[in-house]
Amino acid sequence: MPMFATAGSKLYIGGVLPDQNSDFAESDFDGETWTEISRLESLGSLGDAASEVTFEDIGQQRTKRIKGTRTAPPMELVAAIDYDDAGQQALIAAEKTNDNYAFKLEFPDAPAGGTPSERYFIAIVGSQTEAYDTANNVMKLNASLWVNSNVVRVDAAEGV
Template sequence: MTIYATAGSKLYIGGVLAQQSADFVLADFSGETWVQINELENLGTLGDTSAEINFTSLSDKRTKRLKGARAAEPMQVIMGIDYADAGQQAVIAAEKEIHDYAFKVEFDDAPAGGTPSERYFIAKVASAYEAYDEANSVMKLNAALWVNSNVVRVDAAAP
């Protein structure tokens, strides 16, 4: 078993990418021009949760649980503010738009000479706000990504 640190992970924003009724596949992201979002401190969480549907049977006197629609919690991304960073500027611009954007996460888990794991998805940038905190803190840009698709997983691969 091998585990990896989050350190070294990268986040990228692409262009507008419309929702679709079928799950996304890797090829759906092949034409993207990616801009790295720098000074990441926290990538938050990424993944789906099914809504709970309850049904109580009178004869069984038992509540049964079913899985409903799937949705992802907002991905809370925290960055150290860098006014000159093109990725941060793209996030701020995307927050002002109504569209979904392509995103890519790249992990620092590549085997020697191989390629790293990646995650692809679309999301709306729901918020982009600054946090200043206390004197001995770095000013931060916080963004919430409303994930609106499945997450396409690409595992690390040996050469």
């Protein structure tokens, strides 16, 4: 697959989607009504990491490491403030709750007549702040998504 730029990617917020005891699958996001979060400048990063668990082995005089629980670092969003954007309004409203919301990230990599790559996950909107900076800057909406699930990867597909 060729490389592609982040430009053209889209992020959507869905409704409240509670956590579950097993990993999410693409079908768990069926039926969601998606609202695009517009005016995005930065999507941050999305992924998973294991916590480090250590053991001090006296006999070997060595610290041993194993993987513990999994965690995803916050996905830090930056957007130009747009009071009329329904996606930004949904993001701000979601921050006022303690609920997990469904999110869909769509990449601009669809083959001709095909479908793009997508990422699905749930997250709590942990923060939303406005940044004003200096005179020659666009006022920004910054939001932190606390990812609380695995990230479901859907690859781009050729058209049928």
